[in-house]
Amino acid sequence: MSSTLVRNHRSVTATPTEEAVTRARDWAEIQERMLVPLYEAVYKRLDAGSATRLLGIGCGSGLALLIAAARGASVTGVDTHAERIALARERLQPEAADGTAGARRGSTHLVHGGPADASGAMAAPYNLLTAFDPMGCVTGDTDGLQPAVEDAVPLMERGSAVVLTGWGPPERCATSAVLRVATRLADAVRHPRRDDLEEVAARAGLKLDGSGRVACPFGYADLKSAVRGLLSTGLFDAAIRATDRDQVKKEVAEALHPHLRRDGTVWMPNVFRYVVARTA
Numbered sequence: 001m002s003s004t005l006v007r008n009h010r011s012v013t014a015t016p017t018e019e020a021v022t023r024a025r026d027w028a029e030i031q032e033r034m035l036v037p038l039y040e041a042v043y044k045r046l047d048a049g050s051a052t053r054l055l056g057i058g059c060g061s062g063l064a065l066l067i068a069a070a071r072g073a074s075v076t077g078v079d080t081h082a083e084r085i086a087l088a089r090e091r092l093q094p095e096a097a098d099g100t101a102g103a104r105r106g107s108t109h110l111v112h113g114g115p116a117d118a119s120g121a122m123a124a125p126y127n128l129l130t131a132f133d134p135m136g137c138v139t140g141d142t143d144g145l146q147p148a149v150e151d152a153v154p155l156m157e158r159g160s161a162v163v164l165t166g167w168g169p170p171e172r173c174a175t176s177a178v179l180r181v182a183t184r185l186a187d188a189v190r191h192p193r194r195d196d197l198e199e200v201a202a203r204a205g206l207k208l209d210g211s212g213r214v215a216c217p218f219g220y221a222d223l224k225s226a227v228r229g230l231l232s233t234g235l236f237d238a239a240i241r242a243t244d245r246d247q248v249k250k251e252v253a254e255a256l257h258p259h260l261r262r263d264g265t266v267w268m269p270n271v272f273r274y275v276v277a278r279t280a
Contacts, residue, residue, distance in 0.1 A: 023232045024083035028061035028091075030229035034218045035132060038272050039064040041214045042163050046128060046276070048073050055126040055155060057115055057148050058133040062088030069108060073128075076109040076121045085112045115152035125157040134272055135196055136166040137179055137235050142200050149204040156279045162206055164197040168213055168271030175218055175268045178255040179235060185248060186238035197275040206277035213273045220266040227252050 048054065050072035056065050059077030061084045069075050069092065077092075079085050092108045109121035129152050135142045149162065156162070170176040201208055220226035227249050230236065239248050259268045 020081070020083045023234075024061065024081065024087055026228045026232035027084065028063070028087045030220070030225055031232050032061055032063045034229075035134070035216055035272070036063070036067070037216050038134075038165060038214045038274065039067050039132060041212065042130065042132075042165075042274055043068060043071060045210075045212065046161050046163075048128065052128050053122055053124060053126045053157075054128045054130065055115065055118060055122075055152055056130045056132065057152060058131060059088060059110070060084045060133070062091045062110070064130065064132050065108070066091050074107040074122065076111065076118050076126070078111045078113055078115055078118050080113065082112050085110055115148055115155065119155055125160075126152075126155050127157045127160040129153075129156060129160065129162040131162075131164050134165045134167050135200075137182075142196055146200050146203055149200065149206075153204065153206070153279055158279060160279045161209070162201065162204075162277045162279060163274055164200055164277070165272060165274045166197050168273050172271040173269075174259060175230075175270050177258075178230065178252060178268070181248070181251045181255050182236045182239045184239075185251070186242050197273070201275060201277040204277075205280060207280065208275065209278045210276045211273060212276075213271050216270050216272050218266075218268040218270060222264050223253055223256060223260060223266060226256050226266040 048068055048071050052068065052071075052073035054065070054068050054073050054075045056068075056075065056077040059065055059079050060081075062077055065075040065077045065088065075092070077085075077088055079088070088110050092110065107122075109118065111118045111121065129149070131145060131149065135145060145164070149164075153162075167173055167176075198208060218226075218229075220229060230252060231249065236248055236252065256266055259266050261267055
């Protein structure tokens with residue numbers, strides 16, 4: 001929104017670039033859509049439309065931006081993962097058959113980097129900032145969020161909305177049991193606090209202006225797709241580094257079995273939360 005076991009020495013391994021591209025594709029094709037209810041709830045609450053100049057930090061492969069653009073917003077997305085930005089360009093800046101950019105209702109800018117790298121993308125200041133990569137699963141996962149928000153605030157119009165998102169209470173998120181595989185293997189226990197997002201907003205000098213919760217069930221066609229989708233989030237990266245990718249995949253699959261339905265699909269109800277704050 002990532003204990004040490006015996007490592008397997010495989011004769012053929014994918015290069016980091018190949019793995020990164022595959023994971024980015026899994027994110028775009030399997031996992032990213034799970035958060036669509038969150039995107040839509042935020043845009044509806046803030047009435048995103050033709051007057052919206054949106055800056056999305058950690059925009060991933062651009063699905064949230066695409067939804068905003070469909071509402072008429074002008075969108076700029078930044079992400080430090082080059083592979084995800086490349087997929088976002090495929091979605092939001094497709095080349096038409098005649099070689100010109102495909103038609104869009106608003107302007108679209110995609111930047112490989114951080115918020116500071118988007119300073120010249122829009123002629124006017126942004127009036128909506130979103131951080132749709134949910135916090136609250138991995139120890140220290142809000143550490144990078146605050147600096148990113150602080151870098152983005154100077155690019156915003158006064159009084160603009162800033163939206164921060166996170167996982168809901170563990171008892172409301174079926175996926176929490178699966179995510180414990182990551183924390184157990186990486187020996188990084190996470191104790192989420194309800195006010196994590198509010199603290200980030202306060203430290204960034206923002207004024208709180210509301211919050212909400214949204215149901216975002218994770219549904220997958222089969223067990224294999226579920227494993228691929230969850231690993232694409234990056235939440236299991238530390239476990240993979242500490243152990244072995246195949247072992248992590250095996251344990252994630254085992255943790256998913258309680259959520260496997262008779263037709264072979266996987267279904268996990270979850271609740272995500274968001275905080276709306278305002279720039280000074």
